Amino acid sequence: MLRQMMLIFLFVISSAVIAINGWNLWSSWQRTLHLTEENARNLSVSLSRQAEDTFLQIDLTLQDVRDRINQGGMEKQADNLQKLLRAREAALPPLDSIVIYNAAGYPTLSSAAPPQVKANSADREYFRFHQLSSDGKLHIGDVVRSRISGNMVIPVSERLNNPDGTFRGVVMASIRLDYFRQVYDYYNLGTRDLMALMKADGNIMYIRPYSNHLINRNISLSPLFTQLLTTTASGAAVYRAAVDGRPRIFGYASLKNYPLVVTAGYDLQEVRQDWIADSLGSVLLNLVLLALLLLLGFIVLRHIRLNLHNQLELTMVRDQLTHMNRTLQGLALVDGLTGLANRRQLDWFVPRAMERAIKLRTPLTILLIDVDSFKAYNDTYGHLAGDECLRKVAQCLKRLPLRSEDLVARYGGEEFMLVLTDKTQPEAHLIALQAVRAVESLAMPHQASNVAVKRVTISIGMHWQPRVFAGALPTEFIDKADEALYQAKHRGKNQVWVSNMPSSIG
Structure with a gap:
């Protein structure tokens, strides 16, 4: 059905181009x-x-x-x-x-x-x-x-x-x-x-x-x-x-x-x-x-044929990941403070996400998130307020437009991690920017912060890997995200820094 619709689309577009140019x-x-x-x-x-x-x-x-x-x-x-x-x-x-x-x-x-x-x-x-x-x-x-x-x-x-x-x-x-x-x-x-x-x-x-x-x-x-x-x-x-x-x-x-x-x-x-x-x-x-339009159309048709061949396998893998996510949620793999996946679940999930990316030849993105000047926040407003702050940040991250194959986890202390599967670099970068804006829009006062807005903000280090190859280690990806997070902190916080492409808001 999809192939027939593509053929009809190519015919309509070609006819329209010919008619417009003839006119x-x-x-x-x-x-x-x-x-x-x-x-x-x-x-x-x-x-x-x-x-x-x-x-x-x-x-x-x-x-x-x-x-x-x-x-x-x-x-x-x-x-x-x-x-x-x-x-x-x-x-x-x-x-x-x-x-x-x-x-x-x-x-x-x-x-x-x-x-x-x-x-x-x-x-x-x-x-x-x-x-x-x-x-x-x-x-x-x-x-x-x-x-x-x-x-x-x-x-x-x-x-x-x-x-x-x-x-x-x-x-x-x-x-x-x-x-x-x-x-x-x-x-x-x-x-x-x-x-x-x-x-x-x-x-x-x-x-x-x-x-x-x-x-x-x-x-x-x-x-x-x-x-x-x-x-x-x-x-x-x-x-x-x-x-x-x-x-x-x-x-x-x-x-x-x-x-x-x-x-x-x-x-x-x-x-x-x-x-x-x-x-x-x-x-x-x-x-x-x-x-060129016709050539691209036939290339798309070829990919459609190949994708149909791989659709069953992709569906099976996706169902497996979904089942694993639901199974993990039923286990004691949830962070008690924030309700997010904890470090144990994260350590289990990242290798599986890498295996999936290798098999399907899809990109993988690691977002390492840190609450800016959180120690100063605890010192100023107390640990109870600090815990409430972490819960609100966690809720912001859970509301991001993620898929069932993605994971939001508490990495430790005031750090969080997002693992995004099958996202292009612009798509992953947009999610990171949305996270930064969402936390800032909470308008939680933070007078001890050295960020100009004097609100609770986050910094994100992002590493996007277009292809994951066999033998790659999770620590390699996390280290690159950590280096990008360091750059985001060093360059003023409240922003996203990509491991190979800078961007910021503030």
Whole structure:
């Protein structure tokens, strides 16, 4: 029955450990996902604000140039406009150039003077857009290679109108694509993480990691455009990237004033690998602890099996000791003053207790007890009071939590002895401390005592033997207890001194 209960206990504990650790791992993964989503969303919002500021500066510059042309014409203030274009290019790091095109698509003024006449832009998407649209709004075109500087640029343009509203040309500011490379490279991301700046129609303007063949690629069928942006302007979600099919934890944000979208994605596999690396130590530790628990459980089961085998013999020996104790009590082996076992009974009992300890391989403890300053007590209060004092001390010792296999005896004069069987050192030490406290709690006055409390107190010398070997003599144990008692007296009394570990109260 005990073996079955132990097996059930091991099963329940193992299941509980596995369940708790599984729950902790799942909760840790969920927290990692949530934190990564928050980081991705915050990063995309940060990038969107940076892009918003960049395009706002370009927008204000183009509006200023357009308004100056509309108010004063271009021919009369060509020199001033030229200076303005150069000044604005110098003041705005993202700019590659600012160019004013006539209705035929030829550059008339450029921040990079002199304008290249052959750099006709009538075929450019942004130029055709303004030819066909008269709303005068800012237009952000697809990425092109500048025919003026040769750099990859994002054209940002506005329509110029004649006084009668007809098409006059285009003022265009080109943003260097390298500018966004510098900005995006500033962020510390993994090799498979992704950041991208896109138009609202799904065309990629810049992407990190950079790839030429992805520039101007349309990914409008991505879940970002088909689902997420249709419900909220910013947020976070997990989906497969349209550019390479890898699952990532994306944050996304639309610009408030411009048809652009910024997204930042952390590679899900890298996030999982980092989480596994962080959790591996805890998992291994718990597995080791579980293995140790099972090992200890099986060791206990083995001992249970052995103990069951020895149980009958142990019971027989215990019954014999109990019978002997009862038999001895029926004999004239009791101290007449205290009612405890006398010296004769003690001399008979100690060898038997040693034999039992040898056979069962159990510890044996000897506690030698002495009433502190007892001669001074007799001299002060008389011998009758001294006898009453010894009786009360004896009653305290009899009330200690002892087993039937243990013995309390009067050793002689004001000395007592406790023989404790099958006790660990901490258990035996606790009984000794309880004895010291119990006697002191009697509160018997002892003004002649040199103990500070001026009450009747006892000192105890304790010897605990973990194993008793054949051939050992009772006197060896008693002598060691006597040496410990001497130390307890020498160090102030009212305390317990263990033969190899000091302890005191007082």
